[in-house]
Amino acid sequence: MQTKKGLLSHPPRVLVGGFLVVILIGTVLLTLPVSSAAGHATDFLTALFTATSAVCVTGLVVVDTGTYWSTFGQLVIISLIQVGGLGFMTMAVMFWLLLGHRVTFQERMLIQESLNVIELSGLIRLAKQVIALTLIIELTAALLLALRFVPELGLARGIGYSLFHAISAFNNAGFDLFGNFRSLTGYVDAPLVNITVTGTVILGSLGFTVMADLLRYRERKKLSLHTKLVLLVTVILLLLGMSVFLMLEYNNTLAGLSAGGKFWASWFQAVTPRTAGFNTVDVAAMRPATLFFIMILMFIGASPGSTGGGIKTTTFGILCLAVISLARGKEDAEIFNRRIPKEQIYKGMGVVFLALCWVVFATLLLDVTEKADFLKIMFEVVSAIATVGLSAGLTAGLSAAGKIIIIITMFLGRLGPLTIAFALAVRQKRKQKYRYPEERVIIG
Amino acid sequence: MQTKKGLLSHPPRVLVGGFLVVILIGTVLLTLPVSSAAGHATDFLTALFTATSAVCVTGLVVVDTGTYWSTFGQLVIISLIQVGGLGFMTMAVMFWLLLGHRVTFQERMLIQESLNVIELSGLIRLAKQVIALTLIIELTAALLLALRFVPELGLARGIGYSLFHAISAFNNAGFDLFGNFRSLTGYVDAPLVNITVTGTVILGSLGFTVMADLLRYRERKKLSLHTKLVLLVTVILLLLGMSVFLMLEYNNTLAGLSAGGKFWASWFQAVTPRTAGFNTVDVAAMRPATLFFIMILMFIGASPGSTGGGIKTTTFGILCLAVISLARGKEDAEIFNRRIPKEQIYKGMGVVFLALCWVVFATLLLDVTEKADFLKIMFEVVSAIATVGLSAGLTAGLSAAGKIIIIITMFLGRLGPLTIAFALAVRQKRKQKYRYPEERVIIG
Ligand SMILES: [K+]
Ligand SMILES: [K+]
Numbered sequence: 083m084q085t086k087k088g089l090l091s092h093p094p095r096v097l098v099g100g101f102l103v104v105i106l107i108g109t110v111l112l113t114l115p116v117s118s119a120a121g122h123a124t125d126f127l128t129a130l131f132t133a134t135s136a137v138c139v140t141g142l143v144v145v146d147t148g149t150y151w152s153t154f155g156q157l158v159i160i161s162l163i164q165v166g167g168l169g170f171m172t173m174a175v176m177f178w179l180l181l182g183h184r185v186t187f188q189e190r191m192l193i194q195e196s197l198n199v200i201e202l203s204g205l206i207r208l209a210k211q212v213i214a215l216t217l218i219i220e221l222t223a224a225l226l227l228a229l230r231f232v233p234e235l236g237l238a239r240g241i242g243y244s245l246f247h248a249i250s251a252f253n254n255a256g257f258d259l260f261g262n263f264r265s266l267t268g269y270v271d272a273p274l275v276n277i278t279v280t281g282t283v284i285l286g287s288l289g290f291t292v293m294a295d296l297l298r299y300r301e302r303k304k305l306s307l308h309t310k311l312v313l314l315v316t317v318i319l320l321l322l323g324m325s326v327f328l329m330l331e332y333n334n335t336l337a338g339l340s341a342g343g344k345f346w347a348s349w350f351q352a353v354t355p356r357t358a359g360f361n362t363v364d365v366a367a368m369r370p371a372t373l374f375f376i377m378i379l380m381f382i383g384a385s386p387g388s389t390g391g392g393i394k395t396t397t398f399g400i401l402c403l404a405v406i407s408l409a410r411g412k413e414d415a416e417i418f419n420r421r422i423p424k425e426q427i428y429k430g431m432g433v434v435f436l437a438l439c440w441v442v443f444a445t446l447l448l449d450v451t452e453k454a455d456f457l458k459i460m461f462e463v464v465s466a467i468a469t470v471g472l473s474a475g476l477t478a479g480l481s482a483a484g485k486i487i488i489i490i491t492m493f494l495g496r497l498g499p500l501t502i503a504f505a506l507a508v509r510q511k512r513k514q515k516y517r518y519p520e521e522r523v524i525i526g
Numbered sequence: 527m528q529t530k531k532g533l534l535s536h537p538p539r540v541l542v543g544g545f546l547v548v549i550l551i552g553t554v555l556l557t558l559p560v561s562s563a564a565g566h567a568t569d570f571l572t573a574l575f576t577a578t579s580a581v582c583v584t585g586l587v588v589v590d591t592g593t594y595w596s597t598f599g600q601l602v603i604i605s606l607i608q609v610g611g612l613g614f615m616t617m618a619v620m621f622w623l624l625l626g627h628r629v630t631f632q633e634r635m636l637i638q639e640s641l642n643v644i645e646l647s648g649l650i651r652l653a654k655q656v657i658a659l660t661l662i663i664e665l666t667a668a669l670l671l672a673l674r675f676v677p678e679l680g681l682a683r684g685i686g687y688s689l690f691h692a693i694s695a696f697n698n699a700g701f702d703l704f705g706n707f708r709s710l711t712g713y714v715d716a717p718l719v720n721i722t723v724t725g726t727v728i729l730g731s732l733g734f735t736v737m738a739d740l741l742r743y744r745e746r747k748k749l750s751l752h753t754k755l756v757l758l759v760t761v762i763l764l765l766l767g768m769s770v771f772l773m774l775e776y777n778n779t780l781a782g783l784s785a786g787g788k789f790w791a792s793w794f795q796a797v798t799p800r801t802a803g804f805n806t807v808d809v810a811a812m813r814p815a816t817l818f819f820i821m822i823l824m825f826i827g828a829s830p831g832s833t834g835g836g837i838k839t840t841t842f843g844i845l846c847l848a849v850i851s852l853a854r855g856k857e858d859a860e861i862f863n864r865r866i867p868k869e870q871i872y873k874g875m876g877v878v879f880l881a882l883c884w885v886v887f888a889t890l891l892l893d894v895t896e897k898a899d900f901l902k903i904m905f906e907v908v909s910a911i912a913t914v915g916l917s918a919g920l921t922a923g924l925s926a927a928g929k930i931i932i933i934i935t936m937f938l939g940r941l942g943p944l945t946i947a948f949a950l951a952v953r954q955k956r957k958q959k960y961r962y963p964e965e966r967v968i969i970g
């Protein structure tokens with residue numbers, strides 16, 4: 083009981099500790115000769131980088147997943163992805179519930195309501211639900227992918243590839259087996275692969291609370307504000323991303339493609355920065371303006387409690403709402419006939435500010451340790467902190483110091499926001515004993 | 527009375543209208559053959575660009591000020607700078623006072639107190655004070671510069687250069703007469719020029735309210751929170767800017783300089799992005815990381831009600847305080863035993879968000895219209911919106927479309943924040959009749 087209470091009273095520590103243990107186990111397994119295709123031991127830093135990237139479902143790699151690792155090594159990687167992605171999603175949801183006395187009452191109600199879990203006794207059932215839903219989606223995706231991969235690669239390899247990429251897609255991990263850092267560029271105009279992968283990625287990036295809310299829409303006939311906001315921001319970002327990508331790359335990376343190819347490539351590249359990390363077009367060949375635009379999409383990222391990263395769609399959404407209400411001279415940030423609590427807008431601002439600070443800091447550090455184009459360095463940092471995994475070509479050639487900086491960035495990007503959110507939820511319960519008098523400054 | 531009331535009830539229109547008229551007069555004068563050194567008419571777009579840059583005290587130029595324009599043309603430019611800089615500072619202060627019934631009571635008290643103006647009748651006195659202080663500082667600076675420029679350039683030219691650069695420095699305008707877009711690179715290790723120019727620039731960037739508050743410190747023995755915050759942020763940014771510049775450029779643009787030269791160059795390049803726009807080191811030769819760091823300094827900019835631009839030191843300061851208080855689990859943003867009103871932090875966030883949106887939008891537009899390095903395009907946009915005037919080499923070669931985009935950006939950068947602040951102050955008086963129920967979303 084003491085132990086349980088001790089663990090529960092420090093949820094961030096449990097989360098961070100658990101992830102560290104899984105990463106270390108993965109690292110040790112990947113250093114073994116049996117894990118590499120060539121059959122010799124892998125250096126510690128490469129193994130640590132790969133394990134961190136897999137557990138944090140980032141997808142940045144210093145060695146090519148398809149050619150460097152053996153089948154065993156690839157099995158280790160996909161297991162780390164599944165544990166990392168599923169573990170994070172389940173743990174996030176469970177913490178929200180378990181720590182009902184630490185998070186605000188409304189937060190608890192929101193999650194309990196959307197998950198239909200009122201009692202702690204429902205937790206096991208909830209965990210089962212998350213796992214079941216994950217397996218159903220992953221298997222469906224694998225089945226669809228097999229329609230293309232089995233004829234192409236033979237039965238055993240085709241099934242293996244289908245499962246690997248289905249798991250990688252749902253967990254927004256971005257790891258692929260196609261060799262030579264090619265990702266899915268071979269399927270740029272293949273509708274089945276495009277639809278399956280993007281559909282799976284989007285489902286994975288919505289977050290379990292949203293999926294649960296959607297599944298229960300039929301019986302309840304209403305959606306939570308959280309679900310509505312997630313869906314709205316997701317749709318806007320997908321459409322905007324697709325249009326801008328099409329415009330910016332029409333005469334560049336899309337030039338050689340048919341009309342259908344241009345359509346699918348724009349759609350895929352709009353989905354993947356948030357934050358799947360697959361690509362069907364060569365990222366390093368994109369225009370700087372496109373890289374910058376993709377950086378913004380990556381930074382915003384996926385939705386809370388999902389396998390995706392970034393500052394999250396809801397954070398971006400409520401900050402936009404706050405600015406809109408300001409510009410219209412209204413006091414409250416409002417949407418769907420609801421008011422967003424000011425305190426949440428505050429927290430959202432904090433998350434964005436801290437993430438930006440780390441991006442600037444890590445980018446300037448890497449600019450010193452690496453010899454590379456500044457914009458591509460920043461692209462890699464944003465990709466790491468938002469657990470995206472898209473690369474403009476820098477990661478494979480990183481120095482040892484650069485690898486360590488990116489490893490830390492991936493870890494912070496995966497666990498930082500949730501941990502900070504918890505720390506804040508706990509801390510803000512302490513009321514201040516006194517308040518200083520208010521005094522204004524002139525701004526603007 | 528009707529007219530006066532009409533004007534006063536739309537202060538942003540007066541401000542915007544007044545600036546537009548001065549820009550247009552300047553444009554017409556600059557198109558005249560007498561304004562160019564070669565004695566022929568200048569095209570409208572070049573004249574408009576130069577006049578806008580001068581009135582908005584930005585300092586970006588498409589033709590070299592020292593060689594392209596005649597003495598008459600240079601006189602027009604320095605007059606536009608003086609009218610633009612002084613006019614803005616006076617108008618800002620006067621609006622704050624005149625519109626006492628529109629801005630909040632505390633804001634009015636703050637300005638009235640720091641300026642020692644209680645009655646409207648004190649306005650003329652106030653305007654005289656602003657003009658007197660400006661002239662004193664500019665003449666002192668010109669006198670100091672003359673010690674170097676007169677022996678170097680002869681009496682007439684030396685005095686002219688001293689006056690021009692003193693006015694340009696105090697108004698944070700960044701225009702220079704040294705030819706070939708060289709700015710002050712010829713004086714990189716000259717202590718007298720460095721001290722005079724940076725001192726004048728810093729005084730101009732503090733804002734009149736701060737200067738007035740400092741001048742009255744002797745009798746009052748206390749400073750307003752606004753003044754303290756401005757000074758604190760200014761000192762931190764100067765020291766940080768100097769250290770980072772020294773580190774990043776030690777083996778690059780600073781390599782050929784003596785220890786003293788390195789010191790002065792780092793100091794000068796730390797002062798000038800906020801937002802004077804002079805440079806003693808070739809900006810185009812700086813490392814991308816340095817350009818990026820300078821972009822951040824430019825974006826933050828100077829203090830409110832000053833001749834400088836940017837989102838302002840106080841805005842940056844209160845946002846930092848808000849994030850620090852969040853991280854420490856405190857409810858209020860506090861400093862110097864005072865509490866910052868939440869509403870101001872909100873407004874500050876809005877200013878930053880809108881400025882960032884314009885930077886992204888204009889950068890993507892220019893990326894389409896210009897053939898240039900992406901980072902340098904963004905540098906130019908940030909330089910324009912923060913009315914800095916530093917150039918990484920793009921502006922002189924801008925296309926017609928590019929010139930128009932930068933002209934709009936300079937104008938928005940100079941008038942936008944103040945206008946928005948006023949619009950907000952007016953609008954927020956309207957109370958909403960109803961409030962929607964509150965509902966939380968999950969963030970982070
Ligand atoms: K990823
Ligand atoms: K300037």
